[in-house]
Amino acid sequence: MDRRRLLGALAAVPTALALGAAAKKEPRASRRRKGAKAPEKHVDVAVVGAGAIGAWTAWHLVRQGRSVRLFDAYGAGNGRAASNLPTMLLDPVQNGDALYAGLVEDSIEAWQRLSDSASLPIVTRCETVTTQAAAAEAAGEPRGADRLAGDRLRHRFTQIAWRADESALLAEKAAMIAGRRGVFETILDAQVEPETVVMPAPLRDKRRDLYVLPDGGTAESIVYASGAWLTELFPQILTPQRLSAVRHQLFHFGAGQGDTQFRPPAMPALVDRAYGFTLLPDVEGVGLRCWKGMPDATVDPDSFDRRADERALAEVRQWLTGRLPRLADAPVVASAAAHDCRTVTGDLLLDRLPDQPRAWLVGGGAGRAFALAPAIGARVAAHVGDAARPIEPRWALTRLTGGLTG
Numbered sequence: 001m002d003r004r005r006l007l008g009a010l011a012a013v014p015t016a017l018a019l020g021a022a023a024k025k026e027p028r029a030s031r032r033r034k035g036a037k038a039p040e041k042h043v044d045v046a047v048v049g050a051g052a053i054g055a056w057t058a059w060h061l062v063r064q065g066r067s068v069r070l071f072d073a074y075g076a077g078n079g080r081a082a083s084n085l086p087t088m089l090l091d092p093v094q095n096g097d098a099l100y101a102g103l104v105e106d107s108i109e110a111w112q113r114l115s116d117s118a119s120l121p122i123v124t125r126c127e128t129v130t131t132q133a134a135a136a137e138a139a140g141e142p143r144g145a146d147r148l149a150g151d152r153l154r155h156r157f158t159q160i161a162w163r164a165d166e167s168a169l170l171a172e173k174a175a176m177i178a179g180r181r182g183v184f185e186t187i188l189d190a191q192v193e194p195e196t197v198v199m200p201a202p203l204r205d206k207r208r209d210l211y212v213l214p215d216g217g218t219a220e221s222i223v224y225a226s227g228a229w230l231t232e233l234f235p236q237i238l239t240p241q242r243l244s245a246v247r248h249q250l251f252h253f254g255a256g257q258g259d260t261q262f263r264p265p266a267m268p269a270l271v272d273r274a275y276g277f278t279l280l281p282d283v284e285g286v287g288l289r290c291w292k293g294m295p296d297a298t299v300d301p302d303s304f305d306r307r308a309d310e311r312a313l314a315e316v317r318q319w320l321t322g323r324l325p326r327l328a329d330a331p332v333v334a335s336a337a338a339h340d341c342r343t344v345t346g347d348l349l350l351d352r353l354p355d356q357p358r359a360w361l362v363g364g365g366a367g368r369a370f371a372l373a374p375a376i377g378a379r380v381a382a383h384v385g386d387a388a389r390p391i392e393p394r395w396a397l398t399r400l401t402g403g404l405t406g
Contacts, residue, residue, distance in 0.1 A: 056377025
């Protein structure tokens with residue numbers, strides 16, 4: 001090789017290395033991701049609401065081979081959505097409720113499959129510790145949890161201050177689920193393009209036996225997975241006394257530099273039913289999220305101010321000082337007021353719209369719907385595919401409306 005060719009080859013080396021380094025910095029692409037299909041004019045199912053339940057309903061319907069359009073008035077992952085939080089807790093115990101505990105396994109498996117194919121993890125495994133009042137302790141221990149007390153409890157979780165006579169339930173197979181990002185990944189994996197469209201109450205063309213969509217398209221069936229907005233769409237059936245948006249004020253507290261004791265696996269999620277507060281460990285550096293378990297107001301999900309206030313902060317910090325004294329002076333690194341969709345019974349609503357066997361309503365769930373959305377979405381998709389499938393009695397509209405279903 002002559003000198004000119006050698007110098008030319010050497011000059012090319014830094015460029016090649018730089019290109020290689022740039023390629024390595026690209027996020028890991030999913031092996032399964034494909035672009036969303038263009039919306040069809042006529043589809044099998046229109047899904048209204050692109051939160052966790054709507055996204056997973058669309059996902060399951062697509063897997064059944066059905067064509068789907070997904071609508072959201074504010075767009076998927078919008079700032080008003082109940083699904084728009086950094087993380088959500090998937091608690092395997094579900095407070096001892098067998099109906100919801102039965103949805104846990106399918107849900108965590110679905111979230112984990114999604115996480116394994118995503119560029120960033122969706123699932124962070126952790127433990128959940130639940131304290132209970134004395135009356136609740138007498139009711140027995142739910143499946144999937146062990147009771148710890150005394151020195152076992154204090155030695156296991158040294159960050160938390162325990163009373164000498166206190167005991168708690170430990171569930172080892174809990175998980176933190178990425179909120180907004182989890183919704184986006186579900187929609188991407190479903191290969192459905194969400195449409196920012198205001199969807200009215202169903203307009204049915206009786207002659208063609210189809211539902212007419214705002215742009216003139218049609219659908220065989222329609223699912224309203226609209227959460228608290230169901231009262232706006234169906235005010236005669238779902239009054240605010242039956243289903244409503246309730247406010248929680250959330251605060252993220254930052255631990256010190258290099259302090260990992262408040263992150264999983266060292267730090268569990270703490271559901272302190274004895275005092276009425278919940279705390280989630282720090283995941284992805286957003287701080288420990290803490291809030292009072294009992295909502296403090298009923299709100300309009302369209303218009304309420306999503307800033308947390310000082311009164312709520314004082315209550316949370318008082319509890320935090322007693323339970324995690326090392327964080328007594330920790331700074332608030334983020335705060336927000338967020339809403340949760342609740343029915344009067346505290347259960348999920350999943351039922352047909354009266355007199356319309358191919359229109360479905362789904363919402364509520366009292367804070368657990370997001371984490372269980374894969375299994376709930378599967379239930380909705382199964383009902384769409386089989387109109388004669390029996391409704392879960394606890395999720396029936398009659399439980400809220402006193403017999404208005406058709």
